[in-house]
Amino acid sequence: MKRYAVIGASSGTGLVLVHQLAGEQNAVRAISRRPPDAGPLIEPFAADVTDAQSLAQALDGEFDAVFYTVDIHGLFKTREEIRAVMFEGCRNAIRAVAKNAVGPKFVLLSVIGAHRPSWMWWILNMSKPGMQRNILEREQVLKESGLSYIICRAPKLNDGPGGLVTVAATPAQHELDMKRGIPRADLARALILAAVRAPVNTIWDVFCDAAGPTPDWLQTA
Numbered sequence: 148m149k150r151y152a153v154i155g156a157s158s159g160t161g162l163v164l165v166h167q168l169a170g171e172q173n174a175v176r177a178i179s180r181r182p183p184d185a186g187p188l189i190e191p192f193a194a195d196v197t198d199a200q201s202l203a204q205a206l207d208g209e210f211d212a213v214f215y216t217v218d219i220h221g222l223f224k225t226r227e228e229i230r231a232v233m234f235e236g237c238r239n240a241i242r243a244v245a246k247n248a249v250g251p252k253f254v255l256l257s258v259i260g261a262h263r264p265s266w267m268w269w270i271l272n273m274s275k276p277g278m279q280r281n282i283l284e285r286e287q288v289l290k291e292s293g294l295s296y297i298i299c300r301a302p303k304l305n306d307g308p309g310g311l312v313t314v315a316a317t318p319a320q321h322e323l324d325m326k327r328g329i330p331r332a333d334l335a336r337a338l339i340l341a342a343v344r345a346p347v348n349t350i351w352d353v354f355c356d357a358a359g360p361t362p363d364w365l366q367t368a
Contacts, residue, residue: 150174151342152210152251154196154240155217157181160256160304164214164335165189171339178205196236203243212252212342213244219275226276233281234288241292250294254342256334258282259300259352260323267323286350295347301334302327302354309333315356316365318349327354340365 151168155161156177168175169188177183182191194205196217206213219232237255244250260268261282271278289296300319309332316337321327329337337353344364345351351362 148172148174149211150176150209152176152178152206152213154178154202154205154213154215156183156191159216159218160301160331160334160338161214161216163331164216164338167332167335167339176205176208176210178202196239197231199239199242202236202239203246206240206243209247209249210251212254213240214254214256214338214342215240216256216338222274224275229275229277230281233278234285237285238288241289241294245292245294252342252347253289253292253294253296254338255286255289255296255298256338257286257298257300257350258323259302259319259321259327259354261286261300262319263322265322265324267325271323290348297341297345297347298350299334299338299341299353300351301329302352304328304334305330307332309336312355312357313359313361314353314365315359316351316353316362317360319352321352321354327356329353329355336367337365340367 153165156165157179165175165177174188176190178192180195185191192205194201268279307330309330314333
């Protein structure tokens with residue numbers, strides 16, 4: 148049985164990921180300020196990513212991979228609040244994992260097109276000051292950490308049933324726009340496959356596209 152940790156497990160993609168992992172008979176430590184209910188394979192653990200000590204306690208132990216899925220919700224957050232969650236929280240997780248004798252893979256859920264300017268990023272940075280900078284800087288911290296990592300950059304998310312359209316992945320290259328999207332269920336599945344099968348130390352754009360392309364690590368047949 149494999150053992151995973153999901154940071155940001157209370158809602159959204161993180162919660163879907165927890166249930167998919169447990170549904171595939173994996174042990175999951177579900178980490179959040181308000182973690183989900185316990186289950187036969189789900190171990191809730193209350194921790195705040197902005198509190199380095201509590202996060203270090205949450206990540207104590209051996210894991211096959213650690214998923215970081217945290218996002219900051221709501222409008223009119225201050226630049227400092229956004230920085231604390233989106234950058235410093237992720238850095239706290241990376242540092243906690245890096246202390247292990249044998250660090251697990253670190254799978255970071257990121258945002259498509261973070262390295263490219265676009266009108267969508269302009270809007271996001273207006274509503275959430277500094278968001279793009281924080282996204283890029285936390286990716287850089289992960290790349291310099293010495294951990295084996297996979298970064299999956301996602302477009303706009305929805306709560307559709309998933310499994311209806313091919314999930315595609317390419318090396319990071321696309322702009323953030325309103326054209327590409329992905330259901331959280333499909334994204335969670337892609338994150339699991341990335342943890343198990345994707346080449347380490349790679350960055351991918353992950354989205355739904357009937358025509359593909361679908362790299363080997365993402366093919367489930």
